[in-house]
Amino acid sequence: MIHVILDYGVGNLASLQSGFERAGLESIITQDPSIIEKATSLVLPGVGAFEPAMKRLNEKNFIPLLKAHVKAGKPLLGICLGMQLLYETSLEHGTHQGLGFLKGTVEPLVKAPKIPHMGWNNLTFHTTSPLLLGILIESYVYFVHSYYAVSTQDDWVATTTHGEIIPAIVAHKNVIGMQFHPEKSARVGEQLLKNYGRWIDEYHSVNGSI
């Protein structure tokens, strides 16, 4: 299984790929539509602002590919800004339309004591997801962001608190989001990526190929 990391010109993908490698997961960074189409596991990274990121996805004609991927029931993992793009709308510098795979709005962290929310913060679990296998309660992961997803609690796997309750890991069927950087979150982040990989392998063995 090769995890396909979508390169749309946003963020440092080498670090993310190293994170996958340390977790024992094979990955490829690509802009090639034919590879993206064939992907079982698609990873949507991202740092920076919402609108330029959506614009880049649009310019590269990646939005229909992402929609087809999710519609086919294949796993999509959004990381940091990549998670925020999964939602319907963002209020970052205006109102902007997102990919709409998850219900909710991305809003500014107005109640946070310090912005950006930057550093190690601890997780509170909301479900018994396979993504949390081997992760201790109150484990710390590394966040860097100023906006957060205001969404239905049904999708919450884990949250953290920084002025507001912030969804940290979300999952709705085949769509998963991580607000923090698993590749920068020491052993906890590595275990979370391993869990994601294992979950995909199970998906793969049930749903077959590509």
Next chain:
Amino acid sequence: MLAKRIIPCLDVNQGRVVKGQQFKSLKDVADPATLALRYSNEGADELVFYDITASSDERKISHAFVSQVAQQINIPFCVGGGISSVEDMHFILRQGADKISINTAAVLNPQLIKEGALRFGSQCIVLSVDAKKEGDEYLVYTHGGRQKTDLNVIEWIKKAVALGAGEIVLNTIDTDGELKGYDTLLIKMISNLVPVPVIASGGAGEIHHFVEAAKAGAEGLLAASVFHFETISIQDVKEALYKEGIPVRRHP
């Protein structure tokens, strides 16, 4: 709740880590990636590398360590030393660093802070300040603490944050290398002054120094020699903070 960060600091000269030069008998060097991995495994929350390579040509070669570190470790890290343009910042970030630290270059050209923050985000731009007490005020020093300026530390930090600096490393020259504790008075003053995190630097020699700086308001506690020479372990610092009710990431 955000954890207080323990940050070992490493000086890099021509691509190699040089350990505490104030101890003349110890001149051993290490590979940045190897030492970074050790600190990361021991529970460091973040690392800071200062490239002290003298010439800019040699520094370009020296900076090859950044991508090696990025491949090895799974915690964030910051790189400083000789970064004087947005292009320099871009290069270091592209190699996998999470943050850039600027000091002298920002004093000489404050717009560099703004340009960097606009292009890469404030979270990437760390302002490192060398402060020295002169009478009843603190003055900013540049060039590795060798050159005095007429800038007041408080005014400079306020200006830098307004320009977009996302974090302040506050290094006090008087306490640096003395192992007698951080300047908690200045830490308290600056943390109350600006909304961005303040990292205490210079003077950590005993475990209680870390606790005092955290209580004074520092979000991060930076130290070099006590970690290099293994007089204090990162884990012991964290346990001491934890016992005082200060949130820390106890399990590496």
